[in-house]
Amino acid sequence: MQTDVATPSRRPQFGLQPTLAWTAMLGLVFFSLLCILAHAGGLLRLAYPAGALAVGLFLFRRYPVLYLGFAWWLAFLTPFVRRLIDFQSGWVDPSPVLLAPFLVMMLTGLTFVQHFPRYLRQDGLPFILSAGGVLYGMLVGLIKYPPTAVVVPLLNWLAPILFGFHLFVNWRSYPAYRQNLERVFLWGVLVSGAYGVLQYLIAPEWDRFWLINSKSIAFGTPEPLGMRVFSTMNSPGPFATVMMAGLLLLFSSQSMLRFAAVGVGYLSFLLSLVRSSWLGWVVGVVMYIPSLKPRLQMRLIVTILVMAICVIPLVNMQPFSGAIAARLQTFSNTQNDVSYNQRLEGYGQILGDALAEIPGNGLGFVLANDSLGSNDSGILSMLFNLGWFGTIPYLGGMILLFFSLFRGTEGRSDPFVSASRAISLGVFAQIGLGSSTLALSGVVMWSFAGIALAAQRFYRQQQLLSEVGSE
Known part of the structure; x- marks a missing residue:
């Protein structure tokens, strides 16, 4: 190759x-x-x-x-x-x-098949366990449903795991992969953020056409200043997850473009009105700052202050402030929050059924008459699709993944590693409020976990080479 x-x-x-x-x-x-x-x-x-x-x-x-x-x-x-x-x-x-x-x-x-035996007893076990849970759900789905009903769910569940595993096993290429991800997300935040602001202000015809035909009432109204921003992506949820990841990465960026990206990035991120991703960003920041050396912590705090100076005037400017302020108020006033109350009611109605799923319904299962929507909760989605037989290895793999992520100290000297850990945990923290481990959100979580594990192996190898060279 x-x-x-x-x-x-x-x-x-x-x-x-x-x-x-x-x-x-x-x-x-x-x-x-x-x-x-x-x-x-x-x-x-x-x-x-x-x-x-x-x-x-x-x-x-x-x-x-x-x-x-x-x-x-x-x-x-x-x-x-x-x-x-x-x-x-x-x-x-x-x-x-x-x-x-x-x-x-x-x-x-192809990478998974090639490296599966070698990494079965090494750090790749979390990916293999979770992939095993998904493959179990696929087999159950193929027994119960037509193959065409299983294809898209399989892509949404399995592709993120395989993509993260690919980054992990190519740990020798960590420096090049790190630079590539930093560049991709810098430009991604800039482009998607700028289009998101434009989308909110003028509501392009193709976005209005999609909103009308998809009948996605929760995404706002097809008119200027009425949409919840989803930018170039498929809905506000995945867009907000990508922006959350990009904005956390920008803390360690040295590019002059980062200030422009920060302005449109945070504004569009807030205009998505996705509270779970806002909370995920807070979790990420809380995990990010303490993991750095004091010198890097001070530099990060200065960066946050500069970014705040750029963002706060935009957020408080009309016509943006009204929608953002109204959404922020729902954190303290849940009684009038229709979305929150519907989700709470839905949990009460179907959680018992979900917990009773031992073998599961398989990938491709769609819950009939679902007031909550199984896609609104990663926990319910796991239980209904994978059952306990699939959920135990799938969730166990993720828990083992985070245990492996936070046992190293590489992040203290490499801000990218700390940011990657924070991003993965910030996405996973949303699992009760959305299917954060699937589709594009799942790609974000598994990818940054994979490259953080790759960094651990890369730095361990560098340390071994340094010790050998000094002897």
């Missing part, structure tokens, strides 16, 4: 190198743009995921670092591409376009 994983230079690189890889990626971009301009959305619905998978496979084999960035940008932008296609060529749900990022991430299943 040709590698592009040598430790990168700190000097900025402006050329699109390697040429062959960028030709493949830009080819997909220009082909998609051409189809949209030519109103050939029907063709693009199938060509887009097929083309993304072909490019992803090429990058996976030849340019692994670029593959990582390509997969993330697909996750960030594919729902936006879907909305443009539907706006031009008619509403289709479910849309095959949305499969693209998860099909590309499933390529890391």
